Amino acid sequence: MDSNSSNHNAFPDKVVKVMIDDIFRRNNVKPEEVKNNISNEQKQMLQEMVEDLREQVDQFNKGEKNTTKSDE
Amino acid sequence: MTSYKRHDTTNPFGNKSKYFYLRDKRKHGHQCCQDCGTTNCAPGCNQCDRCRDEHKHHDRHDQHNQFEMVEVDPNATVSQEGGQYAFMDQESAEIIWVKESCDITVDSRDTQIGVSLQASLQLAIALVLNIAIADSGRSEAVSQDLMQYFNADQINKQKIFIYNTKDATVTTRDTDLAINIQVLLQLLITLVVMVDIL
Numbered sequence: 001m002d003s004n005s006s007n008h009n010a011f012p013d014k015v016v017k018v019m020i021d022d023i024f025r026r027n028n029v030k031p032e033e034v035k036n037n038i039s040n041e042q043k044q045m046l047q048e049m050v051e052d053l054r055e056q057v058d059q060f061n062k063g064e065k066n067t068t069k070s071d072e
Numbered sequence: 073m074t075s076y077k078r079h080d081t082t083n084p085f086g087n088k089s090k091y092f093y094l095r096d097k098r099k100h101g102h103q104c105c106q107d108c109g110t111t112n113c114a115p116g117c118n119q120c121d122r123c124r125d126e127h128k129h130h131d132r133h134d135q136h137n138q139f140e141m142v143e144v145d146p147n148a149t150v151s152q153e154g155g156q157y158a159f160m161d162q163e164s165a166e167i168i169w170v171k172e173s174c175d176i177t178v179d180s181r182d183t184q185i186g187v188s189l190q191a192s193l194q195l196a197i198a199l200v201l202n203i204a205i206a207d208s209g210r211s212e213a214v215s216q217d218l219m220q221y222f223n224a225d226q227i228n229k230q231k232i233f234i235y236n237t238k239d240a241t242v243t244t245r246d247t248d249l250a251i252n253i254q255v256l257l258q259l260l261i262t263l264v265v266m267v268d269i270l
Contacts, residue, residue, distance in 0.1 A: 010255045016262045023217040024266075027210050034204045034267045042203055050264050053196055056189055057257045061250065063182060 164246050166230045173237040179244070186249040193256035197263065204267045218259070 024031070038046075164183050170176050198215060205211035228246050 010251060010258060013258075013262065016258055017266065019221060020218075020259075020263055020266055023214055026217065027214050029205055029210060029214060031267060037204060037206045038267070046200060046203065046264065049196055049199075050260060053189075053193055053260065054257060056192075057253055060182075060186060060189055060253065 164228045164230075164249065166232070166244055168232045168234070168242070168244075170234045171236075173234050173240070175239045176234055176237065177241040178232075179242065182243065182245045183249065186246060186253060190249065190253050190256060193253060193260060197256065197260050200260065200263055200267070 164187060166180055166183065168178055168180075170178075197218070201211050201215050201218075202208070205214060228248055230244055230246075232242060232244070234240060234242070
């Protein structure tokens with residue numbers, strides 16, 4: 001599962017990454033600490049949620065391409 | 073007459089920035105009379121003849137400007153909202169007139185799905201942050217910081233007028249919304265990857 005699978009991203013991935021990293025740093029949030037906060041169950045649930053949303057967005061974007069309507 | 077109607081129909085969707093612009097416009101209109109140099113230009117001001125004329129003139133102008141702003145405004149993107157708790161404000165308003173026509177199919181489902189999708193994405197991001205950062209004070213601070221980067225107001229108004237037509241299909245879609253959704257999804261996925269859930 002890599003973050004590039006929905007490839008036409010609005011921003012370069014790096015930009016978003018740096019931004020989030022910076023925000024975490026500024027608020028003293030350490031990734032290691034975060035990992036301990038999440039139980040495996042929660043991980044599972046969040047994973048499913050994200051997958052679900054990604055699918056929905058893909059669906060939504062596909063719908064967009066189909067609607068090249070001509071009017072009479 | 074038609075412009076009057078237009079003004080009235082857009083109002084119910086009450087959008088703050090629009091009013092801001094309108095008031096702003098009016099203020100400009102009131103720095104007025106060059107002859108007597110009055111700055112205090114209450115509408116009833118009678119300092120000199122010129123002044124009175126100006127006022128009449130301005131009144132007409134004001135109305136004209138209002139309509140102008142209403143029509144121009146949909147393209148404006150306003151940042152810097154005071155509210156800290158909304159990631160993105162997206163307002164989609166549609167007005168569809170169908171007049172003297174038959175067999176018209178209007179489908180605005182796409183836009184509605186998009187709005188709810190955006191809401192779910194925002195919720196998901198907040199959720200991930202809240203779970204990942206146990207300390208609620210800090211998780212709130214982090215989401216606020218994120219919001220500051222992604223704070224965008226978008227107002228979309230579509231007006232569709234169908235007149236004297238038969239057998240037409242209209243599908244509405246909000247492209248700005250589609251971009252918002254893409255951005256939010258990217259943010260969510262990156263976030264999730266960074267806290268090592270995926």
